[in-house]
Amino acid sequence: MSFVEDKQKIEEGDHVLAWMTRSDVRPIKVQSGELLNNRYGPFKHEDMVGRSFGAQQASSANQGFIHLLSPTPELWSLSLPHRTQIIYGPDASYIVHRLKIRPSSVVIEAGTGSGALTHALARTVSKSGKIFTFEYHESRCEQARAEFESHGLSEIVQITHRNVCEDGFAIDTDIKASAVFLDLPAPWTAIPHLFEHVDRSRAVHICCFSPCIEQVIKNIYALQAAGFQHIEMVENQARRWEGHQTMVRTVEESMDLLRDIRRRRQDGMDFRHGRVEKRKLDNYNPWGKGTRVREGDEGYNWRPVSWMETDIKSHTSYLTFAILPPTSPDKYK
Numbered sequence: 001m002s003f004v005e006d007k008q009k010i011e012e013g014d015h016v017l018a019w020m021t022r023s024d025v026r027p028i029k030v031q032s033g034e035l036l037n038n039r040y041g042p043f044k045h046e047d048m049v050g051r052s053f054g055a056q057q058a059s060s061a062n063q064g065f066i067h068l069l070s071p072t073p074e075l076w077s078l079s080l081p082h083r084t085q086i087i088y089g090p091d092a093s094y095i096v097h098r099l100k101i102r103p104s105s106v107v108i109e110a111g112t113g114s115g116a117l118t119h120a121l122a123r124t125v126s127k128s129g130k131i132f133t134f135e136y137h138e139s140r141c142e143q144a145r146a147e148f149e150s151h152g153l154s155e156i157v158q159i160t161h162r163n164v165c166e167d168g169f170a171i172d173t174d175i176k177a178s179a180v181f182l183d184l185p186a187p188w189t190a191i192p193h194l195f196e197h198v199d200r201s202r203a204v205h206i207c208c209f210s211p212c213i214e215q216v217i218k219n220i221y222a223l224q225a226a227g228f229q230h231i232e233m234v235e236n237q238a239r240r241w242e243g244h245q246t247m248v249r250t251v252e253e254s255m256d257l258l259r260d261i262r263r264r265r266q267d268g269m270d271f272r273h274g275r276v277e278k279r280k281l282d283n284y285n286p287w288g289k290g291t292r293v294r295e296g297d298e299g300y301n302w303r304p305v306s307w308m309e310t311d312i313k314s315h316t317s318y319l320t321f322a323i324l325p326p327t328s329p330d331k332y333k
């Protein structure tokens with residue numbers, strides 16, 4: 001099972017993302033004899049074999065369940081072992097779209113970091129494309145290489161241990177990239193090294209990912225000096241909107257509600273200070289919340305509204321996009 005191919009049924013050796021909660025997604029490689037443990041007890045790997053991706057599996061103790069999900073770059077970004085800050089789905093999809101990355105594209109990426117974006121790039125370029133990714137931290141580079149291999153991506157992703165700011169992007173292969181993505185502390189020092197490795201017969205799209213505006217300004221000067229055009233900085237603020245119903249009350253209903261609250265408070269105080277007996281309180285709890293009304297209950301007037309979910313992971317940096325025109329302008333694509 002790889003991150004670029006779809007599959008229906010789980011087999012021995014497949015990668016599965018075990019969804020426990022939104023903040024707890026665990027990557028596993030299915031191996032008979034192994035167990036996945038959580039607070040609901042053990043889940044036997046051999047019980048996963050033959051199930052469909054997306055299926056539920058109950059724990060051996062039958063105390064809870066998990067969902068067995070097919071690996072995607074988005075889910076991987078929620079479950080991967082972080083070695084660095086990473087790029088999450090909302091930014092990754094925008095980057096892929098703006099860099100015009102497609103099946104068969106050739107892309108340069110630096111640094112690789114935890115490989116979160118590399119997975120999204122690899123899925124898009126698919127088996128006919130290539131990602132040349134560079135990482136100067138040796139053990140991080142080796143860990144990413146092992147993950148790409150284990151995820152079936154080594155044909156698509158070529159990772160090189162290299163300091164691209166000092167030593168450039170030269171490797172034994174002629175790269176000819178049409179898209180470049182730089183997530184480095186100083187992208188402006190890597191930009192001048194790009195020329196020989198991009199496809200000058202077509203428009204080359206670049207994105208620099210930098211967390212502060214001073215870095216953005218340096219990137220823009222370096223891009224201008226290198227002949228890039230259409231320079232634009234974007235901040236991606238992904239929000240998920242939820243639909244709800246809110247109760248509409250008339251002025252009279254609101255007044256009744258306020259009167260009820262005042263009556264309860266008064267009854268409660270009277271009871272506490274011995275001014276009234278409990279049985280005279282009509283069998284209700286003056287400190288209670290009153291009748292519980294659920295959203296959408298009949299007998300009330302509801303209006304549809306929307307509000308946004310706040311805990312979505314997205315912005316970490318500013319995205320600076322630019323285009324290097326081809327040497328022959330009529331080939332501008």
Ligand code: SAM
Pocket residue numbers: 084085086087110111112113114115116117118134135136137140162163164165166183184185
């Ligand atoms: N985009 C990655 C992801 O989604 O997982 C995260 C990249 S991480 C923030 C930045 C990486 O760039 C680090 O792993 C760091 O070691 C690497 N790096 C920094 N300077 C570098 C350089 N000059 N050449 C190559 N890699 C470099």
